[in-house]
Amino acid sequence: MNTYLSSVIEHVKVRHANEPEFVQTVEEVLSSLEPVVEKHPEYEEADLLGRMVEPERMFTFRVVWEDDRGGFHTNIGYRCQFNGAIGPYKGGLRFQKDVYPGIIKFLGFEQTFKNSLTGLPIGGGKGGSDFDPAGKSDAEIMRFCQSFMQALYRYIGPDVDVPAGDMGVGAREIGYLYGEYRRLKGAFENGVLTGKGFSYGGSLIRPEATGFGAVYYLENVLKHEGESVEGKTIACAGFGNVTWGICKKAAELGAKVVTLSGPDGYIYDPDGVVTEEKVGYLLEMRNSGRNKVKDYADKFGVEFFPGEKPWGREVDICMPSAMQNDVDYRQAQRIIVSGAKYYIEVANMPTTNDALKLLMSQPHMTVAPSKAVNAGGVATSALEMAQNSERLVWTAGEVDRQLRQIMDTIYKMSVEAAAQYGLGYDLVSGANIAGFQRVADAMMAQGVF
């Protein structure tokens, strides 16, 4: 490997030795950039890569909240402002008990490339807390969000850093966070957060956008092979907001999602999660806070596989849409044997690096990377920001049209970037290169810091 690239990776491995997820994403992205770095010696002269792998800044703060019995609890909050070269920092907040700096950094790094791919003016950021929302009452969630924002508000703003939701943070949490921000600032600056409710500046289609965008991207992939979504079977993971959007759009286009998963196992529904009742039930499962996919099996009388993952089920398309490192080497082997032709990442970094390499080496398979496939979510967040700054509300049709166009462009840019560097039809490297290029140009133009 190029000596400059390998020295940057070595530095990251040493400096972030206790943050394996962050090291993993840096290795994956940087190894794609080899032909670019070879062609541009000026990047090494300006230590561009060495600068890109360090967040511009990162805050940690204490978040104390009171439970319903009057007990106090202390969590840690984070906000990582990873790269602001092409726009205000933008990215979600994750509330989950495993959150630690390595998770926030890997998500912030991925977000920088993803946001660049959207073609919109948004830099990369991410935040969250090790707060576990499971089993908390509505009042507890509200007090936690208020306390979290009391610390966060001084670091964010519509032109500075614009958080949104991620795992554990949906419209309810965004509402409480925004209410506290407004109270502290004494101003209706609703462009400070996205994923808001429609009544106070949220965008139509934002709830659906990540899942819809993933299916629009998939349509491009299938078209390339002379196929279409209609009639296809899809294995999904998780049952949250993103999976809900995929089920909804897939059903609309005549395809069916046949698996869902949760921390407790997975379900197999041969008829597909296609009816309004079934798709709607995913929202109920999420709102119940139980975090059990078995509830779906109980309600609709389908099979439940405790403690197992859906990978290896015979389907046309795998869309891991739950969380990072869901598919490891062994799961990837099962997918290959199952005969699935399309591996479309949806969750952020759902595949370990060795599993990703294995899948990409299969001549009968097409692999698409999450930073391109799930970019419709944040792209629609940027459309929400545009509406907020214009003091306008766009129709669902208008937002959906723009979302589709953005996804088509991301696909096309990825294909072209890989071809330009002689890599052939490689959607993974293409997305890394195309996302990198815009941030690199902006950083080179803005001087060394």
Ligand code: 2IT
């Ligand atoms: O991973 C992601 O892109 C998100 N969680 C959405 C971020 C956003 O700002 O809408």
